[in-house]
Amino acid sequence: MTLILNVLAAIGRGVLGACRSVGAIALFALDGVSHLLRPPFYPRLFGRAFLEIGFFSLPVVSLTAIFTGMVLALQSYSGFSRFGAESAVANVVVLSITRELGPVLAGLMVAGRIGAAFAAEIGTMRVTDQIDALTTLSTNPMKYLVAPRLLAGTLAMPLLVVVADILGVMGGWLVGTTKLGFGSTTYLASTLNFMQAEDVISGLVKAAVFGFVITLMGCYHGYNSRGGAQGVGGATTAAVVSSSILILALDYVLTEMFFG
Amino acid sequence: MTDTPKIRLRGLTKRFGAKTVLDGVDLDIAAGHGMVILGGSGSGKSVTIKCILGLITPDAGTIEIDGRDILSMPRREREELNDRIGMLFQNGALFDSLPVWENVCFKLLAQKRITRARARDKAAEVLAQVGLAASVGDLSPSELSGGMQKRVGLARAIAAEPEIIFFDEPTTGLDPIMGAVIDGLIVDCVKTLGATAVSITHDMASARRIGDTAAMLHKGRMVWTGSAAELGQTGNAMVDQFARGEREGPIGMELRK
Ligand SMILES: Nc1ncnc2c1ncn2[C@@H]1O[C@H](COP(=O)(O)OP(=O)(O)OP(=O)(O)O)[C@@H](O)[C@H]1O
Ligand SMILES: [Mg+2]
Numbered sequence: 263m264t265l266i267l268n269v270l271a272a273i274g275r276g277v278l279g280a281c282r283s284v285g286a287i288a289l290f291a292l293d294g295v296s297h298l299l300r301p302p303f304y305p306r307l308f309g310r311a312f313l314e315i316g317f318f319s320l321p322v323v324s325l326t327a328i329f330t331g332m333v334l335a336l337q338s339y340s341g342f343s344r345f346g347a348e349s350a351v352a353n354v355v356v357l358s359i360t361r362e363l364g365p366v367l368a369g370l371m372v373a374g375r376i377g378a379a380f381a382a383e384i385g386t387m388r389v390t391d392q393i394d395a396l397t398t399l400s401t402n403p404m405k406y407l408v409a410p411r412l413l414a415g416t417l418a419m420p421l422l423v424v425v426a427d428i429l430g431v432m433g434g435w436l437v438g439t440t441k442l443g444f445g446s447t448t449y450l451a452s453t454l455n456f457m458q459a460e461d462v463i464s465g466l467v468k469a470a471v472f473g474f475v476i477t478l479m480g481c482y483h484g485y486n487s488r489g490g491a492q493g494v495g496g497a498t499t500a501a502v503v504s505s506s507i508l509i510l511a512l513d514y515v516l517t518e519m520f521f522g
Numbered sequence: 523m524t525d526t527p528k529i530r531l532r533g534l535t536k537r538f539g540a541k542t543v544l545d546g547v548d549l550d551i552a553a554g555h556g557m558v559i560l561g562g563s564g565s566g567k568s569v570t571i572k573c574i575l576g577l578i579t580p581d582a583g584t585i586e587i588d589g590r591d592i593l594s595m596p597r598r599e600r601e602e603l604n605d606r607i608g609m610l611f612q613n614g615a616l617f618d619s620l621p622v623w624e625n626v627c628f629k630l631l632a633q634k635r636i637t638r639a640r641a642r643d644k645a646a647e648v649l650a651q652v653g654l655a656a657s658v659g660d661l662s663p664s665e666l667s668g669g670m671q672k673r674v675g676l677a678r679a680i681a682a683e684p685e686i687i688f689f690d691e692p693t694t695g696l697d698p699i700m701g702a703v704i705d706g707l708i709v710d711c712v713k714t715l716g717a718t719a720v721s722i723t724h725d726m727a728s729a730r731r732i733g734d735t736a737a738m739l740h741k742g743r744m745v746w747t748g749s750a751a752e753l754g755q756t757g758n759a760m761v762d763q764f765a766r767g768e769r770e771g772p773i774g775m776e777l778r779k
Contacts, residue, residue: 302632384621391615394577398609399629400601401679 279475287397290408290482292469297402297409308410315473317420320425322375327426329356330363331433339442341386351442352449353456355434360461365419369472372419372504377480379413381501384484385494391483409482412474419473420466427462464520469518472509479505526589527573528553528686529635530720535742536569537710545581545742549746551735556712556719558733558750560764562759562773565739567722568612571688574720575609576600587686599700607634612691612722614675616663622649623659629682632682648677653703680711686716689721693728705731726753726765738764740773 338354384407387393396403431453438444480501487497527550534547544568551557561567572578572583576592585592587603595603608629616625623645630636636644652673664670670697675698679687690710693701705728711717712734723729731734733750738761746761754765763771 263660387617391611391613392617393609394572394575395609395617397577398575398604400605400632401628402601436592 287482291478294408294412298413300327301305304406307406308414311411311414312418315372315414316421316430318503319372319375319422322371323422325430326367326371327364327429328433330367331359331430332437334358335434335437335442343367351435351438352452356431356453356457357461359430360427360457360465364423364430365465365468365472368423368426368469369476369508369509372474373502377476377505378498380477380480381484382394382494384481385487387495388485388487389490389493411477411481415473416430416470416479418520419469421467423469427465468513468516471512475508475512476505523731527551528588530586534573534580535614536573536578537581542742547744549737549744551718552777553718554712554716556730556732557733558736559720559739560729560736561739566742567691567739570739571690575607580630592684606685607681608679610675610679610689610692616671616674616689618663621659622661622663622776624678625663625674627683628678648681651707652677653700665698669700672696683715684717689719691722693723693725701728708732729753
Protein backbone atom coordinates (compact mmCIF):
# COMPACT_ATOMS: atom_id res chain seq x y z
CA MET A 263 0.00 0.00 0.00
CA THR A 264 2.71 2.46 1.00
CA LEU A 265 4.66 1.40 -2.07
CA ILE A 266 1.74 2.35 -4.33
CA LEU A 267 1.35 5.65 -2.50
CA ASN A 268 5.06 6.36 -2.84
CA VAL A 269 4.96 5.65 -6.56
CA LEU A 270 1.89 7.85 -6.98
CA ALA A 271 3.53 10.61 -4.94
CA ALA A 272 6.65 10.43 -7.10
CA ILE A 273 4.56 10.65 -10.28
CA GLY A 274 2.59 13.54 -8.83
CA ARG A 275 5.76 15.39 -7.88
CA GLY A 276 7.12 14.87 -11.39
CA VAL A 277 3.93 16.17 -13.02
CA LEU A 278 3.78 19.17 -10.70
CA GLY A 279 7.44 19.93 -11.38
CA ALA A 280 6.87 19.71 -15.13
CA CYS A 281 3.87 22.06 -14.92
CA ARG A 282 5.88 24.53 -12.89
CA SER A 283 8.72 24.49 -15.44
CA VAL A 284 6.36 24.95 -18.37
CA GLY A 285 4.74 27.88 -16.60
CA ALA A 286 8.06 29.42 -15.70
CA ILE A 287 9.37 29.06 -19.26
CA ALA A 288 6.18 30.56 -20.70
CA LEU A 289 6.43 33.58 -18.40
CA PHE A 290 10.13 33.94 -19.21
CA ALA A 291 9.35 33.87 -22.95
CA LEU A 292 6.56 36.43 -22.59
CA ASP A 293 8.79 38.74 -20.58
CA GLY A 294 11.60 38.38 -23.13
CA VAL A 295 9.32 39.06 -26.10
CA SER A 296 7.63 42.00 -24.39
CA HIS A 297 11.02 43.70 -24.15
CA LEU A 298 11.29 43.60 -27.94
CA LEU A 299 8.41 46.05 -28.10
CA ARG A 300 9.70 48.59 -25.58
CA PRO A 301 12.86 50.70 -25.94
CA PRO A 302 15.75 50.88 -25.35
CA PHE A 303 16.77 48.38 -28.01
CA TYR A 304 20.18 46.84 -28.41
CA PRO A 305 20.89 46.56 -32.16
CA ARG A 306 24.57 45.91 -31.46
CA LEU A 307 23.77 42.87 -29.31
CA PHE A 308 21.17 41.69 -31.81
CA GLY A 309 23.79 41.94 -34.55
CA ARG A 310 26.32 39.98 -32.56
CA ALA A 311 23.83 37.21 -31.77
CA PHE A 312 22.59 37.16 -35.36
CA LEU A 313 26.12 36.74 -36.66
CA GLU A 314 26.84 34.04 -34.11
CA ILE A 315 23.73 32.06 -35.07
CA GLY A 316 23.36 32.83 -38.76
CA PHE A 317 26.91 33.16 -39.99
CA PHE A 318 29.07 31.02 -37.75
CA SER A 319 26.65 28.09 -37.95
CA LEU A 320 26.95 28.03 -41.74
CA PRO A 321 29.78 25.46 -41.92
CA VAL A 322 28.07 22.87 -39.71
CA VAL A 323 24.67 23.38 -41.24
CA SER A 324 26.08 23.31 -44.79
CA LEU A 325 27.96 20.06 -44.26
CA THR A 326 24.94 18.48 -42.63
CA ALA A 327 22.70 19.54 -45.49
CA ILE A 328 25.04 18.39 -48.27
CA PHE A 329 25.60 14.94 -46.82
CA THR A 330 21.93 14.52 -46.00
CA GLY A 331 21.01 15.37 -49.61
CA MET A 332 23.62 12.93 -50.90
CA VAL A 333 22.50 10.07 -48.65
CA LEU A 334 18.87 10.78 -49.46
CA ALA A 335 19.52 10.48 -53.19
CA LEU A 336 21.47 7.26 -52.74
CA GLN A 337 18.93 5.66 -50.40
CA SER A 338 15.83 6.60 -52.37
CA TYR A 339 17.46 5.44 -55.61
CA SER A 340 18.30 2.02 -54.22
CA GLY A 341 14.86 1.77 -52.61
CA PHE A 342 12.81 3.04 -55.55
CA SER A 343 14.68 1.00 -58.14
CA ARG A 344 12.94 -2.09 -56.69
CA PHE A 345 9.70 -0.92 -58.26
CA GLY A 346 11.13 1.08 -61.12
CA ALA A 347 10.48 4.53 -59.68
CA GLU A 348 14.05 5.80 -59.93
CA SER A 349 12.89 8.98 -61.62
CA ALA A 350 11.29 10.13 -58.38
CA VAL A 351 14.68 10.59 -56.69
CA ALA A 352 14.89 14.35 -57.34
CA ASN A 353 11.36 14.83 -56.04
CA VAL A 354 11.95 12.84 -52.90
CA VAL A 355 15.12 14.74 -52.16
CA VAL A 356 13.63 18.20 -52.54
CA LEU A 357 10.46 17.31 -50.67
CA SER A 358 12.25 15.76 -47.69
CA ILE A 359 14.84 18.47 -47.47
CA THR A 360 12.57 21.49 -47.67
CA ARG A 361 9.74 20.11 -45.57
CA GLU A 362 11.56 18.15 -42.91
CA LEU A 363 15.25 17.50 -42.92
CA GLY A 364 16.44 21.05 -43.67
CA PRO A 365 14.74 22.67 -40.68
CA VAL A 366 15.02 19.73 -38.29
CA LEU A 367 18.68 18.89 -38.88
CA ALA A 368 19.73 22.54 -39.01
CA GLY A 369 17.71 23.01 -35.81
CA LEU A 370 19.46 20.14 -34.04
CA MET A 371 22.88 21.36 -35.14
CA VAL A 372 22.15 24.92 -34.02
CA ALA A 373 20.71 23.60 -30.75
CA GLY A 374 24.05 21.95 -30.05
CA ARG A 375 26.05 25.05 -30.93
CA ILE A 376 23.91 27.99 -29.89
CA GLY A 377 21.75 26.53 -27.14
CA ALA A 378 24.90 25.36 -25.35
CA ALA A 379 26.84 28.57 -25.98
CA PHE A 380 24.03 30.86 -24.76
CA ALA A 381 23.34 28.74 -21.69
CA ALA A 382 27.04 28.69 -20.78
CA GLU A 383 27.53 32.41 -21.37
CA ILE A 384 24.42 33.59 -19.54
CA GLY A 385 24.89 30.94 -16.84
CA THR A 386 28.42 32.15 -16.16
CA MET A 387 27.12 35.71 -15.98
CA ARG A 388 24.54 34.56 -13.43
CA VAL A 389 26.92 32.74 -11.11
CA THR A 390 29.51 35.55 -11.22
CA ASP A 391 26.89 38.22 -10.32
CA GLN A 392 27.15 39.87 -13.75
CA ILE A 393 23.37 39.68 -14.21
CA ASP A 394 22.85 41.37 -10.83
CA ALA A 395 25.44 43.94 -11.89
CA LEU A 396 23.36 44.74 -15.00
CA THR A 397 20.38 45.59 -12.80
CA THR A 398 22.48 47.96 -10.70
CA LEU A 399 23.74 49.62 -13.90
CA SER A 400 20.32 50.77 -15.11
CA THR A 401 19.99 47.89 -17.55
CA ASN A 402 17.25 45.29 -17.53
CA PRO A 403 18.97 41.91 -17.99
CA MET A 404 15.98 40.40 -19.80
CA LYS A 405 16.07 43.26 -22.28
CA TYR A 406 19.84 43.25 -22.62
CA LEU A 407 20.62 39.54 -22.65
CA VAL A 408 17.48 37.67 -23.64
CA ALA A 409 15.38 39.80 -26.01
CA PRO A 410 18.07 40.40 -28.70
CA ARG A 411 19.01 36.72 -28.69
CA LEU A 412 15.39 35.56 -29.07
CA LEU A 413 14.90 37.87 -32.03
CA ALA A 414 18.21 36.87 -33.61
CA GLY A 415 17.39 33.16 -33.29
CA THR A 416 13.94 33.59 -34.81
CA LEU A 417 15.24 35.57 -37.78
CA ALA A 418 18.53 33.80 -38.44
CA MET A 419 17.26 30.22 -38.51
CA PRO A 420 15.05 30.66 -41.62
CA LEU A 421 18.05 32.13 -43.47
CA LEU A 422 20.19 29.18 -42.42
CA VAL A 423 17.49 26.81 -43.62
CA VAL A 424 17.33 28.52 -47.03
CA VAL A 425 21.04 27.72 -47.35
CA ALA A 426 20.44 24.20 -46.06
CA ASP A 427 17.64 23.66 -48.59
CA ILE A 428 19.79 24.75 -51.51
CA LEU A 429 22.82 22.75 -50.41
CA GLY A 430 20.72 19.70 -49.60
CA VAL A 431 19.28 19.70 -53.12
CA MET A 432 22.77 20.23 -54.51
CA GLY A 433 23.98 17.22 -52.52
CA GLY A 434 21.26 15.10 -54.12
CA TRP A 435 22.11 16.54 -57.51
CA LEU A 436 25.80 15.73 -57.01
CA VAL A 437 25.13 12.06 -56.30
CA GLY A 438 22.37 11.91 -58.90
CA THR A 439 24.53 13.18 -61.72
CA THR A 440 27.90 11.64 -60.86
CA LYS A 441 26.78 8.26 -59.55
CA LEU A 442 23.20 7.48 -60.49
CA GLY A 443 23.34 8.58 -64.10
CA PHE A 444 20.81 11.45 -64.09
CA GLY A 445 21.33 14.29 -66.52
CA SER A 446 22.25 17.52 -64.79
CA THR A 447 19.47 19.64 -66.31
CA THR A 448 16.86 16.88 -66.06
CA TYR A 449 17.55 16.51 -62.37
CA LEU A 450 17.34 20.24 -61.66
CA ALA A 451 14.30 20.66 -63.90
CA SER A 452 12.38 17.92 -62.15
CA THR A 453 13.38 19.41 -58.79
CA LEU A 454 12.09 22.86 -59.73
CA ASN A 455 8.93 21.53 -61.36
CA PHE A 456 8.02 19.46 -58.39
CA MET A 457 8.91 21.93 -55.66
CA GLN A 458 6.03 23.95 -54.28
CA ALA A 459 6.10 27.23 -52.42
CA GLU A 460 4.11 25.61 -49.62
CA ASP A 461 6.87 23.06 -48.97
CA VAL A 462 9.54 25.71 -48.64
CA ILE A 463 7.44 28.13 -46.63
CA SER A 464 6.32 25.49 -44.13
CA GLY A 465 9.98 24.60 -43.66
CA LEU A 466 10.93 28.23 -43.05
CA VAL A 467 8.13 28.70 -40.53
CA LYS A 468 9.39 25.62 -38.72
CA ALA A 469 12.88 27.09 -38.80
CA ALA A 470 11.72 30.33 -37.20
CA VAL A 471 9.90 28.41 -34.45
CA PHE A 472 12.94 26.20 -33.84
CA GLY A 473 15.21 29.25 -33.73
CA PHE A 474 12.99 30.81 -31.08
CA VAL A 475 12.87 27.60 -29.05
CA ILE A 476 16.63 27.04 -29.18
CA THR A 477 17.50 30.55 -28.02
CA LEU A 478 14.70 30.49 -25.44
CA MET A 479 16.00 27.26 -23.91
CA GLY A 480 19.59 28.50 -23.95
CA CYS A 481 18.66 31.79 -22.29
CA TYR A 482 16.19 30.28 -19.81
CA HIS A 483 18.51 27.59 -18.50
CA GLY A 484 21.47 29.95 -18.37
CA TYR A 485 19.47 32.67 -16.65
CA ASN A 486 18.24 30.29 -13.97
CA SER A 487 21.47 28.41 -13.37
CA ARG A 488 22.69 28.13 -9.81
CA GLY A 489 25.81 27.08 -8.03
CA GLY A 490 29.08 27.64 -9.84
CA ALA A 491 30.70 25.68 -12.64
CA GLN A 492 28.61 22.59 -12.02
CA GLY A 493 25.40 24.59 -12.27
CA VAL A 494 26.48 26.12 -15.55
CA GLY A 495 27.39 22.67 -16.90
CA GLY A 496 23.95 21.41 -15.93
CA ALA A 497 22.29 24.40 -17.57
CA THR A 498 24.20 23.76 -20.81
CA THR A 499 23.13 20.12 -20.93
CA ALA A 500 19.55 21.00 -20.07
CA ALA A 501 19.45 23.64 -22.81
CA VAL A 502 20.66 21.26 -25.54
CA VAL A 503 18.53 18.30 -24.46
CA SER A 504 15.33 20.30 -23.97
CA SER A 505 15.65 22.25 -27.19
CA SER A 506 16.42 19.07 -29.18
CA ILE A 507 13.37 17.29 -27.80
CA LEU A 508 11.17 20.35 -28.31
CA ILE A 509 12.35 20.62 -31.92
CA LEU A 510 11.32 17.05 -32.66
CA ALA A 511 8.01 17.38 -30.82
CA LEU A 512 7.12 20.74 -32.36
CA ASP A 513 8.11 19.42 -35.77
CA TYR A 514 5.27 16.92 -35.48
CA VAL A 515 2.82 19.53 -34.26
CA LEU A 516 3.71 21.96 -37.06
CA THR A 517 3.59 19.25 -39.71
CA GLU A 518 0.14 18.30 -38.45
CA MET A 519 -0.92 21.95 -38.72
CA PHE A 520 0.40 22.42 -42.25
CA PHE A 521 -0.35 19.10 -43.88
CA GLY A 522 -2.51 17.12 -41.41
CA MET B 523 13.19 66.21 6.42
CA THR B 524 16.86 66.14 7.34
CA ASP B 525 15.96 63.63 10.03
CA THR B 526 14.74 61.04 7.53
CA PRO B 527 17.55 58.55 7.06
CA LYS B 528 18.64 57.88 3.48
CA ILE B 529 18.13 54.18 4.04
CA ARG B 530 16.00 52.66 6.78
CA LEU B 531 15.73 48.92 7.38
CA ARG B 532 13.15 47.51 9.75
CA GLY B 533 12.77 43.85 10.66
CA LEU B 534 14.52 42.67 7.52
CA THR B 535 14.30 38.87 7.39
CA LYS B 536 15.66 36.44 4.82
CA ARG B 537 15.77 32.66 4.86
CA PHE B 538 17.48 30.36 2.39
CA GLY B 539 15.72 27.02 2.81
CA ALA B 540 15.88 26.14 6.50
CA LYS B 541 18.71 28.60 7.18
CA THR B 542 17.72 32.00 8.54
CA VAL B 543 20.39 34.44 7.37
CA LEU B 544 18.76 37.74 8.35
CA ASP B 545 16.52 37.63 11.41
CA GLY B 546 15.05 41.10 11.79
CA VAL B 547 17.74 43.57 10.80
CA ASP B 548 17.12 47.20 11.86
CA LEU B 549 19.42 49.86 10.51
CA ASP B 550 19.34 53.59 9.77
CA ILE B 551 21.86 55.08 7.39
CA ALA B 552 22.06 58.87 7.37
CA ALA B 553 22.31 60.79 4.11
CA GLY B 554 25.81 61.90 3.16
CA HIS B 555 27.38 59.56 5.67
CA GLY B 556 29.92 56.77 5.44
CA MET B 557 28.48 53.62 7.00
CA VAL B 558 30.55 50.52 7.60
CA ILE B 559 28.93 47.13 8.13
CA LEU B 560 31.00 44.60 10.03
CA GLY B 561 30.33 40.97 10.72
CA GLY B 562 31.79 37.50 10.51
CA SER B 563 32.14 35.69 7.23
CA GLY B 564 28.75 34.35 6.16
CA SER B 565 26.82 36.55 8.59
CA GLY B 566 24.71 38.00 5.78
CA LYS B 567 26.34 41.35 5.01
CA SER B 568 26.24 40.84 1.25
CA VAL B 569 22.67 39.53 1.47
CA THR B 570 21.62 42.69 3.34
CA ILE B 571 23.03 44.90 0.60
CA LYS B 572 21.49 42.79 -2.14
CA CYS B 573 18.11 43.16 -0.45
CA ILE B 574 18.46 46.96 -0.49
CA LEU B 575 19.40 46.82 -4.17
CA GLY B 576 16.36 44.68 -4.93
CA LEU B 577 18.46 41.74 -6.14
CA ILE B 578 17.13 39.51 -3.35
CA THR B 579 13.54 39.75 -2.13
CA PRO B 580 13.38 39.59 1.67
CA ASP B 581 10.84 37.33 3.37
CA ALA B 582 9.71 40.04 5.77
CA GLY B 583 10.51 43.57 6.86
CA THR B 584 10.63 46.95 5.17
CA ILE B 585 13.29 48.86 3.28
CA GLU B 586 12.87 52.59 2.88
CA ILE B 587 15.01 54.88 0.78
CA ASP B 588 14.34 58.60 1.25
CA GLY B 589 11.38 57.61 3.36
CA ARG B 590 9.67 55.56 0.64
CA ASP B 591 9.10 51.84 0.92
CA ILE B 592 10.91 50.32 -2.03
CA LEU B 593 9.44 46.84 -1.70
CA SER B 594 5.94 48.05 -2.56
CA MET B 595 7.11 50.46 -5.26
CA PRO B 596 6.07 49.94 -8.88
CA ARG B 597 8.85 48.53 -11.07
CA ARG B 598 9.30 51.77 -13.00
CA GLU B 599 10.02 53.87 -9.92
CA ARG B 600 12.23 51.12 -8.58
CA GLU B 601 14.32 51.27 -11.75
CA GLU B 602 14.54 55.05 -11.54
CA LEU B 603 15.75 54.71 -7.97
CA ASN B 604 18.38 52.18 -9.05
CA ASP B 605 19.67 54.79 -11.51
CA ARG B 606 20.90 56.73 -8.50
CA ILE B 607 22.60 53.79 -6.78
CA GLY B 608 26.03 52.29 -7.48
CA MET B 609 27.40 48.96 -6.37
CA LEU B 610 30.80 47.34 -6.17
CA PHE B 611 30.33 43.58 -6.03
CA GLN B 612 32.46 41.45 -3.76
CA ASN B 613 33.85 39.51 -6.73
CA GLY B 614 33.94 42.47 -9.12
CA ALA B 615 31.27 41.05 -11.46
CA LEU B 616 32.83 42.77 -14.47
CA PHE B 617 31.31 42.01 -17.87
CA ASP B 618 33.92 39.80 -19.48
CA SER B 619 32.48 40.27 -22.95
CA LEU B 620 33.25 43.99 -22.87
CA PRO B 621 36.57 45.87 -22.67
CA VAL B 622 37.39 47.68 -19.44
CA TRP B 623 36.44 51.15 -20.71
CA GLU B 624 32.96 49.97 -21.68
CA ASN B 625 32.60 48.34 -18.26
CA VAL B 626 33.51 51.58 -16.53
CA CYS B 627 31.13 53.73 -18.56
CA PHE B 628 28.37 51.10 -18.77
CA LYS B 629 25.84 53.01 -16.70
CA LEU B 630 26.55 56.35 -18.38
CA LEU B 631 26.13 54.70 -21.77
CA ALA B 632 22.97 52.89 -20.67
CA GLN B 633 21.46 56.15 -19.48
CA LYS B 634 22.67 57.91 -22.64
CA ARG B 635 24.46 60.53 -20.55
CA ILE B 636 27.56 60.15 -22.72
CA THR B 637 28.37 59.19 -26.31
CA ARG B 638 30.49 56.17 -27.14
CA ALA B 639 33.13 58.50 -28.56
CA ARG B 640 33.38 60.39 -25.25
CA ALA B 641 33.20 57.24 -23.13
CA ARG B 642 36.85 56.27 -23.62
CA ASP B 643 38.12 59.58 -22.25
CA LYS B 644 35.68 59.48 -19.39
CA ALA B 645 36.79 55.91 -18.59
CA ALA B 646 40.44 56.99 -18.57
CA GLU B 647 39.55 59.77 -16.11
CA VAL B 648 37.78 57.43 -13.69
CA LEU B 649 40.47 54.76 -14.06
CA ALA B 650 43.07 57.34 -13.07
CA GLN B 651 41.09 57.96 -9.87
CA VAL B 652 41.46 54.31 -8.89
CA GLY B 653 45.14 54.31 -9.82
CA LEU B 654 44.95 52.58 -13.20
CA ALA B 655 46.57 53.74 -16.44
CA ALA B 656 44.39 54.74 -19.38
CA SER B 657 45.84 51.83 -21.39
CA VAL B 658 44.04 49.42 -19.05
CA GLY B 659 40.82 50.63 -20.67
CA ASP B 660 41.49 48.62 -23.81
CA LEU B 661 42.14 45.33 -22.00
CA SER B 662 39.49 42.74 -21.32
CA PRO B 663 38.65 42.06 -17.65
CA SER B 664 40.11 38.55 -17.86
CA GLU B 665 43.52 40.08 -18.59
CA LEU B 666 43.58 41.92 -15.24
CA SER B 667 44.90 40.82 -11.85
CA GLY B 668 42.41 40.34 -9.02
CA GLY B 669 43.23 43.68 -7.42
CA MET B 670 42.96 45.47 -10.77
CA GLN B 671 39.56 43.88 -11.37
CA LYS B 672 38.44 45.13 -7.98
CA ARG B 673 39.54 48.65 -8.87
CA VAL B 674 37.80 48.53 -12.24
CA GLY B 675 34.67 47.37 -10.40
CA LEU B 676 35.07 50.35 -8.12
CA ALA B 677 35.53 52.69 -11.08
CA ARG B 678 32.34 51.28 -12.62
CA ALA B 679 30.43 51.81 -9.38
CA ILE B 680 31.38 55.48 -9.03
CA ALA B 681 31.58 56.55 -12.70
CA ALA B 682 27.95 57.67 -12.82
CA GLU B 683 28.37 59.62 -9.57
CA PRO B 684 25.48 57.94 -7.74
CA GLU B 685 23.80 59.24 -4.58
CA ILE B 686 24.13 55.96 -2.76
CA ILE B 687 27.09 53.65 -3.25
CA PHE B 688 27.55 50.17 -1.84
CA PHE B 689 31.06 48.80 -1.56
CA ASP B 690 31.30 45.09 -0.83
CA GLU B 691 34.83 44.66 0.49
CA PRO B 692 36.45 47.45 -1.57
CA THR B 693 39.98 46.91 -0.32
CA THR B 694 40.15 43.13 0.00
CA GLY B 695 42.92 41.83 -2.23
CA LEU B 696 44.68 45.19 -2.60
CA ASP B 697 48.16 46.05 -1.33
CA PRO B 698 48.19 48.35 1.74
CA ILE B 699 49.06 51.52 -0.17
CA MET B 700 46.46 50.94 -2.84
CA GLY B 701 44.01 50.11 -0.05
CA ALA B 702 44.65 53.51 1.50
CA VAL B 703 44.21 55.20 -1.89
CA ILE B 704 40.86 53.49 -2.38
CA ASP B 705 39.78 54.42 1.15
CA GLY B 706 40.61 58.02 0.29
CA LEU B 707 38.52 57.75 -2.85
CA ILE B 708 35.52 56.47 -0.90
CA VAL B 709 35.88 59.31 1.61
CA ASP B 710 36.01 61.73 -1.34
CA CYS B 711 32.76 60.31 -2.69
CA VAL B 712 31.11 61.15 0.61
CA LYS B 713 32.79 64.50 1.20
CA THR B 714 32.87 65.98 -2.30
CA LEU B 715 29.95 64.30 -4.03
CA GLY B 716 27.80 64.15 -0.92
CA ALA B 717 27.09 60.50 -1.56
CA THR B 718 25.91 58.03 1.03
CA ALA B 719 28.49 55.23 1.11
CA VAL B 720 27.75 51.84 2.64
CA SER B 721 30.84 49.66 2.87
CA ILE B 722 31.40 46.12 4.01
CA THR B 723 34.91 45.51 5.22
CA HIS B 724 36.96 43.17 7.36
CA ASP B 725 39.82 45.65 7.62
CA MET B 726 39.49 47.70 10.82
CA ALA B 727 41.97 50.40 9.82
CA SER B 728 40.01 50.87 6.61
CA ALA B 729 36.72 50.82 8.53
CA ARG B 730 37.89 53.70 10.74
CA ARG B 731 39.01 55.66 7.70
CA ILE B 732 35.91 55.31 5.53
CA GLY B 733 33.21 55.07 8.18
CA ASP B 734 31.49 57.77 10.16
CA THR B 735 29.23 55.15 11.64
CA ALA B 736 29.71 51.40 11.99
CA ALA B 737 27.24 48.61 12.58
CA MET B 738 27.86 45.01 13.41
CA LEU B 739 25.79 42.14 12.05
CA HIS B 740 25.79 38.97 14.11
CA LYS B 741 23.40 36.01 14.04
CA GLY B 742 21.03 37.79 11.68
CA ARG B 743 20.68 40.99 13.68
CA MET B 744 22.43 44.33 14.01
CA VAL B 745 23.89 43.90 17.48
CA TRP B 746 25.64 47.25 17.68
CA THR B 747 25.69 50.63 15.96
CA GLY B 748 28.08 53.40 16.87
CA SER B 749 30.92 55.63 15.86
CA ALA B 750 33.45 53.98 13.57
CA ALA B 751 36.33 55.87 15.20
CA GLU B 752 35.71 54.00 18.46
CA LEU B 753 36.05 50.52 16.96
CA GLY B 754 38.17 48.46 19.33
CA GLN B 755 37.17 50.43 22.43
CA THR B 756 33.41 50.63 22.15
CA GLY B 757 32.70 48.89 25.43
CA ASN B 758 30.62 46.28 23.60
CA ALA B 759 32.49 43.03 24.25
CA MET B 760 31.42 41.43 20.98
CA VAL B 761 32.37 44.38 18.80
CA ASP B 762 35.67 44.95 20.57
CA GLN B 763 36.61 41.30 20.23
CA PHE B 764 35.77 41.40 16.53
CA ALA B 765 37.58 44.68 15.92
CA ARG B 766 40.73 43.52 17.69
CA GLY B 767 40.57 40.07 16.16
CA GLU B 768 40.84 38.22 19.47
CA ARG B 769 40.19 34.50 19.80
CA GLU B 770 38.76 34.74 23.29
CA GLY B 771 35.47 36.54 23.78
CA PRO B 772 31.70 36.27 23.52
CA ILE B 773 31.69 35.42 19.81
CA GLY B 774 34.10 32.53 20.09
CA MET B 775 32.31 31.15 23.13
CA GLU B 776 29.01 31.14 21.31
CA LEU B 777 30.54 29.21 18.48
CA ARG B 778 32.00 26.61 20.82
CA LYS B 779 28.70 25.84 22.51
N1 LIG C 1 21.66 32.75 -3.20
C1 LIG C 1 21.85 32.10 -2.04
N2 LIG C 1 21.30 30.90 -1.84
C2 LIG C 1 21.46 30.24 -0.68
N3 LIG C 1 22.16 30.71 0.35
C3 LIG C 1 22.75 31.91 0.22
C4 LIG C 1 22.63 32.67 -0.97
N4 LIG C 1 23.29 33.83 -0.82
C5 LIG C 1 23.83 33.78 0.41
N5 LIG C 1 23.50 32.63 1.06
C6 LIG C 1 23.88 32.26 2.42
O1 LIG C 1 23.66 33.38 3.23
C7 LIG C 1 24.69 33.49 4.18
C8 LIG C 1 25.24 34.90 4.18
O2 LIG C 1 25.90 35.16 2.96
P1 LIG C 1 26.61 36.54 2.63
O3 LIG C 1 27.16 36.42 1.27
O4 LIG C 1 25.69 37.65 2.91
O5 LIG C 1 27.80 36.54 3.69
P2 LIG C 1 28.77 37.73 4.02
O6 LIG C 1 28.38 38.26 5.34
O7 LIG C 1 28.79 38.68 2.88
O8 LIG C 1 30.14 36.96 4.16
P3 LIG C 1 31.59 37.34 3.57
O9 LIG C 1 32.19 38.29 4.53
O10 LIG C 1 32.31 36.04 3.58
O11 LIG C 1 31.40 37.90 2.20
C9 LIG C 1 25.74 32.44 3.85
O12 LIG C 1 25.67 31.44 4.82
C10 LIG C 1 25.34 31.91 2.50
O13 LIG C 1 25.53 30.53 2.50
MG1 LIG D 1 30.03 39.06 1.32
